[in-house]
Amino acid sequence: MAPLYLALVHYPVLNRKGEVIASAVTNLDLHDLARCACGYDLPGCFIVTPLKDQQALVGRLLNHWCEGVGREMLPERAEALRRLRLVESVDEAVGQVTAECGSAPVVWASSARGGLGVLSYSSARSHLMNEERPCVLLLGTGWGLVPSLIESAHAVLEPIRGVNGYNHFSVRCAAAIILDRLLSMPICGEIV
């Protein structure tokens, strides 16, 4: 099994005008992604932001839930939020995974827009089941990852398509669906 890490990228991402920005951290993104990371037993989920005030906010939140009153009130939330790791950049996330796993990870980008060279869920799942090289899946906030991040990734995971072409999912819901498709027990034999 190849370990899969998530990275929730707040910089560099696009805003709705297509400009490069650092987006604000959303409290519920951290909770939801941590809970998903825990449910699918990921070794870690990186929260990527170079902004000091946003880093401080994430630090406070993690401290509250992992060490403070929150931990006593809701221990299973602490269990989840401990999987989050605050980093300055995608490079720092990749560096941590390399150090932890002993080999540089395969980097997968995700995008709501399809394109050439798209990695299917079956291929991604096959890598996770049969390879050992770790993977980092980049999730964009705002209007998505900047083109340079998508182009420098080893592959772009195919967009989640609904049943009618509308695929404007929140990053929280998209992450949940992607993890379920990649890592859930094969319930598909019964489904099809």
Next chain:
Amino acid sequence: MAPLYLALVHYPVLNRKGEVIASAVTNLDLHDLARCACGYDLPGCFIVTPLKDQQALVGRLLNHWCEGVGREMLPERAEALRRLRLVESVDEAVGQVTAECGSAPVVWASSARGGLGVLSYSSARSHLMNEERPCVLLLGTGWGLVPSLIESAHAVLEPIRGVNGYNHFSVRCAAAIILDRLLSMPICGEIV
């Protein structure tokens, strides 16, 4: 194809002490569920709350995004949020579906706790593909639907199990995973 409706229930649900409460509406729940409902082309998603102030809040939010400035700024969000329907009770939701479809719906409850008489995803999917009787899937907020709602449902959908027993997902992420399992195109033949 049987039409599937969601109902996000804020009353009656449990709090963490097991008491029956009316939970507060969470802004991002409405956005995320509407976007999922749109992506999987559901005819509607009911927001169930008997509290007048919460109804007013939902009304303001829908007005902003479906009619006001929000619609101009982000038309695809209006397209999604138009699927939401504010109702007082689960009974009112069931009544609307009955009137709309010409037959009373099958009611499915969802729960993070397993139990007897659990409906598998394959059976639920088979119903949706092969039957005509509409379905309403109840999603609990807070600490979940009250036992009486679960007992009065026709079936309880099996819990989402992660890979390690932790299944404390947010209702947003749980709804996304459930809809993807029930309604996504069969990608499973390639996956297994």
